[in-house]
Amino acid sequence: MTQFDTAPAKTGDTFVRHNPNYLNMIFGTTAVTPMWVADMDLPIASPIQDALRYVADRGQFAYEFNSEGIFEAISAWFMRRHDLVLNPKNFVPFPGVLTAIALLVRELSDKGDGVLIQVPAYHQFKKVIGTAGRKVVSSPLINTGGRYSMDFEDLEAKLAPETVKLMILCNPHNPVGRVWTSEELKKIVEIAERNGVTIISDEIHSDILYGDHRFTSLSALDNKRHVSVIGSPAKTFGMQSISNGYVYTENEDILKRMKHVEDSMYLGHGNAFTNFATIAAYEKGDEWVDAFLSYMQGTIDWVSEFLTNELPTISMSPVEGTYQIWLDCSDTGLEGDELKAKLGESGFGATPGTWFDDEATQFIRINIAAPRSDIESAFKRFKVVLDQSAKRKVDGMAPVD
Ligand SMILES: Cc1ncc(COP(=O)(O)O)c(C=O)c1O
Known part of the structure; x- marks a missing residue:
């Protein structure tokens, strides 16, 4: 057992x-x-439950700052587990990954613009795009005997029109289970760059890897111009109802804009249960x-x-x-x-x-x-x-x- x-x-x-x-x-x-x-x-994991109990037992639920420790704990985790260097100062918290994507779509494109997804795609992406008044542009993945790959030619064609401003990448991919390689990611970054498209990389599944498969974050590639990266402890630790989502970007302009969105919408209000549980997860969950x-x-x-x-x-x-x-x-x-x-x-x-x-x-x-x-x-x-x-x-x- x-x-x-x-x-x-x-x-x-x-x-x-x-x-x-x-x-x-x-x-x-x-x-x-x-x-x-x-x-x-x-x-x-029991450290998460202990952290939640600790917050409940304090019996005090006054306004509380989001601890800086969250982003330090997340950065240390990604360094430890994925050899990925992240700067704790380049995160912005949002209530969830979908909230973060919905806000990025609104911030980085205009009504009527196209947003590309690779199908089959996590079904909420279509809703996120449609409810923001943007158009879904689908690029089918290629299925070769059950293993899926990206159709770079199709991407090149579909990202070319000026009205297509964004691509939502699912990395690793839900539902087809691919962990994209750095070669594949470099190619799509190249295509996106050439066509002036910003990639929103949803990396919520980054820790769930099997065998020799290694996660490559878009932020690991030397590309600071277009790319935003999003994560959350939800999938890794089974914290779906108590987790936040985080935008990570080394693009100073996007960082500034997303901090403004967070501030102006009062989205960084924080929740002590989420904060303590997140730190416990990333520090003690290995x-x-x-x-x-x-x-x-x-x-x-x-x-x-x-x-x-x-x-x-x-x-x-x-x-x-x-x-x-x-x-x-x-x-x-x-x-x-x-x-x-x-x-x-x-x-x-x-x-x-x-x-x-x-x-x-x-x-x-x-x-x-x-x-x-x-x-x-x-x-x-x-x-x-x-x-x-x-x-x-x-x-x-x-x-x-
Ligand atoms: C790729 C992907 N992104 C986002 C989410 C949902 O994230 P959140 O609950 O933080 O909005 C899921 C949940 O299944 C998912 O698979």
Whole structure:
């Protein structure tokens, strides 16, 4: 037994992942193993809980400054784990990564401008762009036998028009699990530079890496003109409901403008729970994150073996990073609503691929940050339902005599 083999007790319907209304809406039933939203169904690191208890026990909730220590702790973490030098003075806190992206989009482009995303893409990017009155410009990733790569020619063409001002990069990539290499990143920076486009690099998944894959931040590349980098402890430590997001940029102009946005909107107000928890996570969370990553790797290996041996009609994209797994169900012969119905029938609470790409009707994404036994039983139920469905199809096709 490991610390990750038991999910914390659920104490109400306010958890998004388990909320009955959402489950009914997405799967048509509440009887599912929810593997859709990208948070954790696992106990978090004890230093974070200790920090939260410390704040609660003080019994005093007066105005409190955001400690400078947050950005020092984050910078030290990135140095320790990724050999990345960050300057604590170049961060600006925002309530979340999406808030930060939404504000950057408003600050760095005008209404009607184009913002490029690479599809399949984390579904909120479209909303962030659309609700800001900007236009979504999609550049499809290239799928070669399940492994995705960037289409540089398409990027070159789509970033060329003057009205396209921004690109939102997901690095590492949710949902396809790629950890972009420095060569790939250098190429897109080059293309963006040439076309006067600013890249907003969402690096929220930067710590979730497997095998030899190494995270390269855009801020590690010698490019200080266009690039902003965003992070948060949310994904790394399972702090989705208590984390802040951070813009990091070495572009002095963008830094100044984002500090002004933060100040003028009173967004840096701070929250003592968030602040103390964040420092505890980055200063004392290494051991927990290492154990978590090795648990995730074990689950990935289990899924890979199960698919090969028991469910060969489903294939998994190589998981280089993130705890999202991208599955291609094309060989099941199911797609769209029919595939969704099978998810509901088997209680396999995966996110339909069409959330990330209109064309991805035969794909699903699962979030594996849960006890392995939950993932295993969900896959076993899914197999039973798919086998029955395949058998019905074959029986239906058999000649009647
Ligand atoms: C790529 C990416 N960015 C941002 C977020 C959400 O970040 P936040 O909750 O800090 O707004 C997610 C959550 O799934 C994500 O996958």
